[in-house]
Structures are given as C-alpha cells and as structure tokens.
Amino acid sequence: MAAQDEVHTWAFIGLGNMGGPMALNLHRRLPASDEMLVYDTDISAAEMVVEEASAEEVCTSLLVHKGSPRPGRLIIDCSTIDPVTSRRIHRILESTGFGTFVDAPMSGGVVGARAATLSFMVGGTEDTFRRVQPILNRMGRNVVHCGKHGTGLSAKLANNYLLAINNLATAEAMNFGVKAGLDPLILARIINSATGRNWASEVNNPVPGVDKAAPASRQYQGGFASALMNKDLKLAITAAEQVRAPLLLSQAASDIYGKLEGDKRYAGLDFSAVYDYLQGNEKAKL
Template identity: 45%
Template sequence: MSSSALSLQLRRIVSSSSRSSCVFSSRRAFSTTLSRDATWGFIGLGQMGYPMAKNLRAKIPKEDTLVICDVNAEVAKKFVAEEQGQKVEIATSPLEVAQKSETIVSSLPEPRHVKDVFHLILKDGLPKLSQDRLFIDCSTIDPVSSREVANAVHSTGAGKFVDAPMSGGVVGATAGTLTFMLGASSKTPGLAERAEGALLLMGKKVWRLGEQGAGLSGKLANNYLLAISNIAVAEAMNLGIRWGLDAKVLGQMISSSTGRCWSADVNNPVAGVIDGSPASRDYAGGFGVSLMKKDLRLAVEAAKEAGTPLELAPKAQEVYDATEAGHAGKDFSVVYKYLQEKSK
C-alpha cells in the first residue's frame, strides 16, 4: 500500500470520526503516576526498539505487563525467551497491542510504516480503558506525516499521540542513555509530563521542544548536522593519516581541540581509535548508512517545505549514496572506507 493511500485513509478516519461523541476532551488531564498492574505496549523491535523495550521491561513495576509486536515473529520470541520470568506477551498485531495497553511506544523505520501501523490500530476503533491511551512514537519520520497520524489518533478518540524521536544510537539504546526530543500538545494538561516519565525509563534526557511534531523537527535538524560532521571527521582523519599521523593520537587531539564532536569523540570512523565503536567492529551495528540516508532525505524535504536552504545537503547525499552502494548494511561511519577507496 502506498504512502499516499495510507495518508488518504488516515484523513478519512479523521473526517468520519471528528463528529463522533467519543472524542476525548482536549482538557482532560493525564495522571503522571505509574500504577501497578498496568499494561505497556511496544511496537517495532528493530536495532533501536529491541534494547529500548528491554530497558522498559526492566524498569516498569514487576507486576506490570509488557505487550510486544514485531513483523519478525522470531525476534519477538527471542525477546520473551530472554525475559523469562517477566510478564511479557506477544501480540499478533499492532491492534492487539493498543487494545490491551495504556501506554504504547512505537519505533518504526519509515513514515509509511508508521501510517500503516496506525491505520491498523484505528480502523475499527478501540475499547476504552480506565486510563486514556498514550501513543509515544519514537520513529524518525517527517513532521507532516506525524501530525497527520496524531490528528487521526485524536479525532478517533483513541487517545493522545506524541512524537519522541531519539538520539544516542544502539549503544545509547542498550545502555538506557538515549536523549529524546519530545513534541506534545500543550492543550492537554499533564501530557508532556506523562510522556517524559515513560521516556526516562528508556533514556536519560528528554527535551520538550514544543507542540506535536516539534520533536521531529529537532531530531531532523540534529541528524542533518550529524550527517555533515560524520563526513567531515572521516575526511579529516583520512587527510591526517595520509600525511603520516598516528590515527589514535590524531583522534585524541581532535577530541581535545576545536574539531571536537560526537563523530570524533564517540563514533570515530577509524578502526582502533575508539574501543568498541562500529569502526572497530568492521562497521557492524550502529546507525546504518541507509538510515542516515533516510534522515538526510527527510531533513531536506522538511527544509524545502520551510523554504530553508541547505547548501551542503546535495553533496552529502551524493556521498552517502556512493557509500551505501559499496558498503550496504554498515554503520554510517563507513564513509571513511569510501574515502579511503577513493584515495587509492
């Protein structure tokens, strides 16, 4: 099903339900206290979602239940096996997750996946629970698509929807040190507080950036900068090494000088400079180059909608296209290998 078709379906949901008497009042307050015997949902157990769900299960009360759902049934079974003795259930669909859970976290790859999941959740309506449902979408998608889904959720009376994309990569997701960028409506008292409380079970910092969609705007701005800085660090390291400098000493010097940034400090693209980095594992794991391409594309599209020039974007997209062609599936710092190959 195409993204445009899903968009149309979501708009129809909003249109047909906006006149319904089941629409929640925008003034209804959310409780920020976590009650025992609550049910939590998690949709999307990918490289980021899996460790996030693990941290969520570890930090919610033992009496609570976590309902999980992923397109890959084997991944869900693995999760349950690793959480043996904990209250974890596998749902057969996103709808089942939403039917059972008061708080639902989603972490999905693309806008079309988010729209597809929420179409399945909303198309037949949801039963009321003792507490209003809170949908926390941690996917990195475009703000327009996110607002469309939020409108559908709110119009159908299914609950409330916030966007909360994250930064910190797989390492941060595993360690529970993620930073979340939160966009939540100010019209619902307690909404941002309740979302923040849930997010801090999976991370260490929540930035409240404004109304719904603002979290994604912040994330795309951040990842645009990350895309550029990653290339710059790779070029600087390649240049210094070809001049005869020791890679580790060069990396340490940059990290204590004005060139310091996350791409140099934490995710240095040269093997052996940072122990445990993707570069030191043949660029395995980490933030895939295809995901960086996606985020860069979304940032460029959003910038065009805002009439904002991004002078370095075309060249950066060219570099990531060429890098993926030769190193698909690798961490995006593999740009360094692409530059090495060009230098020969």
C-alpha cells in the same frame, strides 16, 4: 504505551536493535501486576524479547486490538519520520478519539538503548509531556519537551543532519591527515583537544584502531547503518524545504550517503564507513 496509573496494559511495537533493549528496560521498571504486549514483524525478534523477560510474564500481541477508541490511551512514536506525516497522524488519532499521540524520537544509538541512557525529543502539549516524561525516563536519561506536535522530529532531523555532516567532514579530515603522513592516533588526539572536536571524531571515529569501542574497529559492524543515515538525511532535507530553511551542505552529503546506501558493501555498515569508502575512491566527487 500508557501511564501505569491510568491503564495497566502496555504495548511496544518494533523490537530491533533499538526497540528490543528499550522494551526490556521499560518492562523491568513496571510493577509486577502490569501486563506488557510486544510485537514485531519479525516474530523471532519478539520471541527473543519474550525469552529474555520470560520470568516476568511478557506476552506477544498486536500493538492495538480492534482499533477501538480509548480516550486514556497514550501512543508514543519513537520512530524517525517526517514532521508533516507525524502531525497528520496526531490529528487523525485525536479526532477519532483513538488516543493521545506524541512524537518522541530518540538519540543515543544501540549502546544508549541497552544502557537506558537515550535522549528523547518530545513534540506535544505540556500536559501530554507530563504524562510522557516518566515513561521515557525508564528508557533514557534525557527527556526534552521541544514544543508542539512535530517539533520532536524536527529536533531529531536537525541533529542527524548535523551528525551526517560532522561524520563526513571527520572522515575527510582524517583521510587528509593520514595521507599527509600523520599517525591517525595523533591526529585524532589533536582534533579532540582542538576546535575540530565533535562526536564523530571523539566517540565514533571513522578510522579503524583509533577508538577500539567504535564500529570502525569492528569492521564497521553495529552502530547506525549507512542506509538509515541516508534515510534520515533525506527526511531532514525535505523537512527543511518545507520550512524554507537552506541546507547548503546537503547536496554533498546526500551524494555520498546515497552512494553508500546503493553499495551493498556499505549499506548495512555503520555510517562511519564513509572513511573506508573514501579510501577506495580517491577521485570521488562529492
């Protein structure tokens, strides 16, 4: 993607549950004279975006064409990969004059993507951040400069590691309380007004019926897939090993999310389905 005062052609690659709404939010905030190119390996996803924005003349194309160098080109990577690979990509693109590369993974889920309330964690120089910030503000609410290249990804992986642990702990605590005779609504209210409160307990509670807006109340459909959480968890563990940072709870979390990903019943469901898994695996050893 490129800043509108420099290049008036924009490109967006990856139009899934997150990318599609992000691309549409970005497009809606561009001048009518700008052109936007979209691409996805699933052509139907690209067609859906084009159809929704058809009145605004969006066309489909590859993200870059002919791989030509262009000093003013700005490439923003919002995917979640390992920081080492991201820094390597940055060096290659910078050295070949292909463009300026920045890592900018986001948090906020599908709901945040649709509402343009995502939080972006940016790794790059201060000058690059100044170029990136107004672009990302079109798709999100919080845009934070984390530091040098790769630090945006480190921040995202640290956050998702904590999220994985909080989700697992919340599922265990709720399972424990319910089996001890507590009404899940009462238990959730206690936790969310006490020191155990966290995002998994308050916003994405894993017990069906506690929060009607949470995936748990929709048979765990939608949200962040268990397989994706396991992928991010593996990336976080590898990244922590590279900087010699101990993650003492990683083995337990890796075991359980690995089981969810390997089970066709759970791999595509929201990662809060770990609660349902615990319900059916009373003797599961984490």
